[in-house]
Amino acid sequence: MKLQVLTTVDEILSQIEMIKFLYPNMTKERYESFLSDMIPKNYKQVAVFSEDKCIGLTGFWFGTKLWTGKYLEIDNFIVHPDYRKNGIGKLLTNFIDEKAKELNCTCVVLDAFTGNFDAHRFYYNQGYVPRGFHFIKTIDEKGYS
Known part of the structure; x- marks a missing residue:
């Protein structure tokens, strides 16, 4: 298995089938549009490949907030x-932890849907703890994938 950081629209777009596990209705055009907006804002992905097959990936970006200072955020x-x-998730979180240290971040943050108990268990096992609630107010339901 090998890890690869994906930084361009084309590299990331080539793994759209993995994104469809979370967002089955995601179109290539919509994904490309989102990536064109996200990449200039520090968005990247790291993927795990077994031979030429992508078997795991996560997006990540970093920034600064008043409550954390520099942070790295896991996304999807x-x-x-x-x-x-099979340890794929652990490979990804280890990479994220090292990247956060490299960027001098104070923490790694993420959102997990409230009903995704498998994800909650995984993140607890990786040392993550809930710190608060992420509230949303939907303005345009058609904007969701």
Whole structure:
């Protein structure tokens, strides 16, 4: 297995099938539009490959907030269903931890949907703890994937 950082629209777009595990209705055009907006704002992905097949990936970006200072945020953490419980997620979180240290971040943050108990268990096992609630107010339901 090898880790690869994906930084361009084309590199990231080539792994759209992994994104479809989370967002089955995501179109290539919509994904490309989102990536064109996100990449200039420090967005990247790291992918795990077994030979030429992507079996895990997560997006990440970093910034600064008043409550944390510099932080790194995990975004859309995915392990291919056929490869779960094989250490792929741990490879990704280890990479994220090292990247956060390299960027002098104070913490790594993420959102997990409230009903995604498998993800909650995984993140607890990786040392993450809930710090608060992430509230949303939907303005345009058609904007969701």
